[in-house]
Amino acid sequence: MENDMVKNDLMKHVFNSDAMFFRIGELSAMTGVSSRQLRYWEKKNYIQSIQxxxxxxxxxxxxQQYARVTGIKYFLDEGYTLATAVAKVNEYIDISKYVHKFVRESIQNVEKHDDAVTIDLGWFNEAKHERLKADLNGDKFEYRIEKS
DNA sequence: ATTCTGACA
DNA sequence: TGTCAGAA
Known part of the structure; x- marks a missing residue:
């Protein structure tokens, strides 16, 4: 739909906006991590700035570095050492990367109806005679097996 | 006004 | 890690 195109372009515009980039002072203020630490972390390759x-x-x-720094600080405040905190963050980023990949590949199709949206989640079994579908109504959803 | 690197009463 | 100097 045309409306969806507009929304996509808007999202792209928002995420590519200059507002998504920060200098060290801003990042420091946002995360509560000193600029001294930020420079040190970068030297240690724990975080990275734009080339x-x-x-x-x-x-x-x-x-994305804002997310990294926030994560590292979180584990640091939990009492972990810097190296361990970074490892923890890397682990979470790794997991979320796989989860995102899983979700992306799970969604086979999104069918728009008049009042609802149905998401096709692919084959439900090895025999490939049934597909798993999710019907969305607002923020509610139900799963359903559909014969194929 | 901010940030950068290097150094340490 | 904080902080200060001297330069950009």
């Missing part, structure tokens, strides 16, 4: 092509030296961090 800058110009002659500027000021670090620029992408939004």
């Amino acid at each position: 800058r092509d110009d002659d500027q030296t000021a670090r620029v961090f992408h939004f």
Whole structure:
């Protein structure tokens, strides 16, 4: 639908916006991690800033690094050492990466109806005679097996 | 005004 | 890790 196209472009615009990039002072203020620590973490390769092509030296961090830094600080506050905190964050990022991949590959099709949306989740069994479907109504949803 | 690197009363 | 200097 045309409406969906608009929303997609809007989302792309939002996530590619300059607002998603931060300099060290901003990132520090947002996360409560000192700029001194941020520079040290980068030197240790625990976080990374954008590769800058110009002659500027000021670090620029992408939004994803905000998530990383926040995660590292969380485990640090839990009492873990810096190296362990980083390992924990990497583990979570790894897991979420697989979960995202799983979810993406699980969704075979999204069928829009008048009042609801049905998500096709693929074959329900090895015999491939039934498919698992999820009917969405607002924020509610139900699973259903559909003969194929 | 901010950030960068290097150094340590 | 904080902080300060001197430069960009």
